[in-house]
Amino acid sequence: MHTAEQVTLARLPSGRRVETTIHRYGTGDGPTLYVQAAQHGREINGTELLRRLHDRLTAPDAADLSGTLIAVPVADPLTFDRVSYTTPEPIDSAAPNMNRCWPGDAEGSIHERMAARLWAEAGEADAIVDLHTGSPEMLTHTVYLRGDDDSRRLAEAFGTDLLLAEAAGADADDEWDTRDFDGKLRVAATREGIPSITPELGSNKQLGEAAIETGLDGLLGVCRGLGLLDGAPEPWDGTRARNHLGRVRASDSGLFVVGESVELGMAVESGAAFGTVYEPTSYEPLQEPTADRAGIVYSIAREATVTAGQTLVGIAERLPAAEQNG
Numbered sequence: 001m002h003t004a005e006q007v008t009l010a011r012l013p014s015g016r017r018v019e020t021t022i023h024r025y026g027t028g029d030g031p032t033l034y035v036q037a038a039q040h041g042r043e044i045n046g047t048e049l050l051r052r053l054h055d056r057l058t059a060p061d062a063a064d065l066s067g068t069l070i071a072v073p074v075a076d077p078l079t080f081d082r083v084s085y086t087t088p089e090p091i092d093s094a095a096p097n098m099n100r101c102w103p104g105d106a107e108g109s110i111h112e113r114m115a116a117r118l119w120a121e122a123g124e125a126d127a128i129v130d131l132h133t134g135s136p137e138m139l140t141h142t143v144y145l146r147g148d149d150d151s152r153r154l155a156e157a158f159g160t161d162l163l164l165a166e167a168a169g170a171d172a173d174d175e176w177d178t179r180d181f182d183g184k185l186r187v188a189a190t191r192e193g194i195p196s197i198t199p200e201l202g203s204n205k206q207l208g209e210a211a212i213e214t215g216l217d218g219l220l221g222v223c224r225g226l227g228l229l230d231g232a233p234e235p236w237d238g239t240r241a242r243n244h245l246g247r248v249r250a251s252d253s254g255l256f257v258v259g260e261s262v263e264l265g266m267a268v269e270s271g272a273a274f275g276t277v278y279e280p281t282s283y284e285p286l287q288e289p290t291a292d293r294a295g296i297v298y299s300i301a302r303e304a305t306v307t308a309g310q311t312l313v314g315i316a317e318r319l320p321a322a323e324q325n326g
């Protein structure tokens with residue numbers, strides 16, 4: 001069974017309504033999975049993979065789900081229309097990034113109201129998948145709250161090779177507070193006891209076939225893991241690492257020429273060389289950035305004009321062996 005409902009998320013100054021479509025599949029008997037895409041509007045691969053999932057679930061020979069799937073292909077139409085990550089200041093100066101204001105506030109700013117409307121669905125679910133995509137310079141991975149076993153199992157069912165465990169609150173680094181990370185949908189939901197994951201698929205702004213297929217396989221794995229579909233997810237055999245650690249930053253501004261052998265997904269030891277930052281007018285080498293720890297390269301600044309303090313290379317540090325098997 002499938003229904004599609006158009007809902008109003010908020011109202012703009014002109015009176016125009018911000019609307020989106022909420023799809024529901026299944027019988028209602030069994031667990032509920034809430035999936036949304038494009039709360040960062042330029043991250044469109046999730047939107048496309050939900051269309052493909054829709055085609056599968058509504059095919060004439062499709063088995064009905066043992067439970068309910070709620071899917072929101074465009075969670076933030078405001079950023080979707082702008083192909084952007086955040087909204088301009090006049091629309092929401094309080095919360096320009098929708099993924100910093102969950103579970104929202106029905107009487108708050110525009111993004112807070114939008115989040116509150118979607119939370120009315122998500123907050124009742126038994127599991128949540130918030131689909132995002134990184135830049136083409138980022139390795140596909142799935143983030144879950146470190147120490148939350150149900151969310152970890154959900155991430156394993158989704159099945160990307162790299163899982164990043166994100167520390168929260170007092171265990172986290174300064175960035176947690178300064179960037180309002182506790183307002184992410186995944187974090188707010190996990191704290192409410194709803195297992196939640198954030199897959200970061202590849203190539204935002206572009207429809208990447210590999211990203212779409214990874215995400216579609218991932219959602220089918222999650223549906224199997226929750227019992228919405230028959231069968232079990234593929235056994236997971238990847239790497240668990242820590243999120244927001246191991247950022248190699250530019251010590252000065254210039255042009256970053258990445259070393260030839262440096263590529264996403266490679267394992268590096270502490271001290272590995274990543275290339276050179278040059279002063280572009282004098283050709284003077286300013287920095288030869290190196291790995292500050294052993295791990296897996298999961299992001300590389302390929303947009304080469306870099307500013308002091310910017311992350312040049314992200315290194316995911318493997319979790320201790322005890323947590324690899326947990």
Ligand SMILES: [Zn+2]
Binds near residue numbers: 043133
């Ligand atoms: Zn995002």
